[in-house]
Amino acid sequence: MSLRQYEYALAIAEAGSVTAAAELLHVAQPSVSQQIRGLERELGVELFARTPTGLVPTVVGRAFLREAEVAVSASRRARATARAGAVELVGELVVAVQMGFGTRQLPGALGALRRRFPRLEVTVFEEPSSAELERLCRRGVLDLALMAACERSPADAHHLGDEEFVVVLAAGHRQLAADRVGLSELEGEPWVRFDRDSALDGVLLNVLRNNDPTPTTAARVSQTATAVRWAAQGLGVTLVPASAVPHGHEYLVRPVFPAVSQPVIAVVRPGAGPAETALLELLRKETWTESASFSPA
Amino acid sequence: MSLRQYEYALAIAEAGSVTAAAELLHVAQPSVSQQIRGLERELGVELFARTPTGLVPTVVGRAFLREAEVAVSASRRARATARAGAVELVGELVVAVQMGFGTRQLPGALGALRRRFPRLEVTVFEEPSSAELERLCRRGVLDLALMAACERSPADAHHLGDEEFVVVLAAGHRQLAADRVGLSELEGEPWVRFDRDSALDGVLLNVLRNNDPTPTTAARVSQTATAVRWAAQGLGVTLVPASAVPHGHEYLVRPVFPAVSQPVIAVVRPGAGPAETALLELLRKETWTESASFSPA
C-alpha cells in the first residue's frame, strides 16, 4: 500500500511491459516485477494478465488503476502545493473577528495582503462567541483573531488601537439633539441587545451595570448591522462599535458619556508564519483612531 | 513522498499532537516525529507549528493536508476496489463486435452477466475496422471480440456458430417472390455497400467476385441497420448478417443462393479472467442457429 507500487502499476499499464516501465522509472526490471507481484499478493487479485509480449491490465486491474491514478496525481498536487508554499505563500488564512472589530480596517488590510500574495486565500469568521474563539485559537484553526481582551493574554497579543462604542437612536429621538449622550439619560429605554454570552452583550451589560442593571430587552440579534437597522426603526436603542455603523445611519449615532471604548487586540497564533505576520503588519498600518464625527444633523 | 507520511501528517492534524497521533496509528512516538520531520525536510516547508501543547498545521500545512487527504482516500478506494474484485467481479468489461455479429444474442448474454455480477459494467464497441480490432485486442484494451475470422487465430478463439447472410431488397422488388435469391439474378443491381476496408464490405466483394466483380456502388454506410433501411427505400440491394435485420423489415429479406455464411468466432483476450469466461459461456448458451424464416408475404 505504497505510492511507489501505484506508480509502478501505472507505468506498466502505460508502457505495456515491465521492462519498458522499468526504463521509464529508471530502475531495474526485477524491481518493478517484484513490486507488482507484491501488490497483487497483498490485494489477492491479479491486476495484470501476463502475455508473451508484456503485461495487460485485467478487468479488476483497470478499476484499480483508475483509483490509483487519482491517488498518485493527488500526491503530486500535494507535493507541488507544499513546494509552492516554500517560495510563495499558498494556502488559506483563517481570521476571526469579535464584535465586528475592524469592520472598516479589515477590507483594506486584506486587499493589500491579497495583492502581495495572490495565491493566498483568506476566510473570515465573524462574531464567534468568546469561548469558541478561545477554542478555535488554541486548536490552531485560527491564524489571527481580533478581540477586545484576552484573560490569559499570550505573548502574541498586539494592541492595535481602541474602538469607541456609540449608541444608535431611533429617528426623531430627543437625545439626537446632543453631541454626546449621557448613559444616565437612557435609563428605562428598551435595548436591542445581542446573543446571550456574546462579547457585545457583555460590553452592554457592563456599561449599564450602574445606571440600569436590568435593561429592558426589545430584541436580541447576532449582527451589529442588524442591531443598527432595528434601532433606527425605533425598536429600541443599541450600543455598537463605531466602525460597525453601516453607511447611511451616521445621523442616528452619538458617542456616549462617559466614553465607552474597548482595546482592539490582534492575537496571532503560536508559530506564526509569514502570512500571519504580514497581515498583522498591514493591520498595524491601518488607522485605528476614531476620526469620524457624529454630530447633530 | 510516501503514503505513510501523508497518513502520519493527517493523524497529527486530527489528533493535535505527535504523541496522540502515534497512539492512533499504533506506533511509537519517535516514528511519527521522524516521518514528519523527513517530510518537511523533503518539501522544504514547515507543515506544522510546534507549540508546547502539540503540533498545529501552518497555512501551507493546511493546503498540503487537503491534497494529502485526497491521496489517502483515493488509495483506500483503490485497495477496496481491488479487494472487492477478489470476491466479486468489479470493473469494466470491454467487448467489440464486428459486422453486427450477435445483434440478437448479445443483449441476452449481457443481461444474464449483469444479473450475475451487478457491479460489473460492460462497454460494447460496434463495428470497428478489422485492423483496429486486432490492435485493440493485442493491446489488451479488449476483453472479448466477436469476429468472422482471425487470420492468426489464437488458441483462445471459440466458434460460437454461423451467421447466415441475407439480401435486403427494395419494396416491390421482383425477386421478393422467390424463397431464395440466386446471386446471379442480382447482376447489375446497384449495391448499398459498407465502409472501405470494413469486414462487411469484404464479405460482399468476396460473394460477388464471380458474378459481378465490379459492383455498382449506390452508397457506402457504416451500420448494417442503415444499409437495410436504405435498401428498403430502393437505393439498391445490400447483404447483411441475418441477425442484423431490424424488426419490421423481415419481409424485404431473402436468403441467398448459394448460401453465404460466416463463422461467428469469439476471441477472448490472453489471460482471461472469470468475467470474460462467464460471458463466453453465456454466449455459448445463446442460440446461434438461424431459425427465423424469411418467406414471401
Add this chain to the structure above:
DNA sequence: GTACTCGTACTGACGAAGACTCATCGGCTC
C-alpha cells in the same frame, strides 16, 4: 520568585524489514 512535576517533541543507537541490483532461468515469438 524558585523548584518541582508533568507533558511535549527531539535525538541517537540498534535491529528488522523492505527495496534495489545483478546474474540467471524458463517461455514464447519470429
Add this chain to the structure above:
DNA sequence: GAGCCGATGAGTCTTCGTCAGTACGAGTAC
C-alpha cells in the same frame, strides 16, 4: 536458434521501527 519477455534467488543498502535518553515549556506548590 536468436531475441525478447517476465520470474526468481542472493547479496547489499536504504528505510522504518523501537528503546533509551535529552531538552524545553507550562503549570503548581511553597
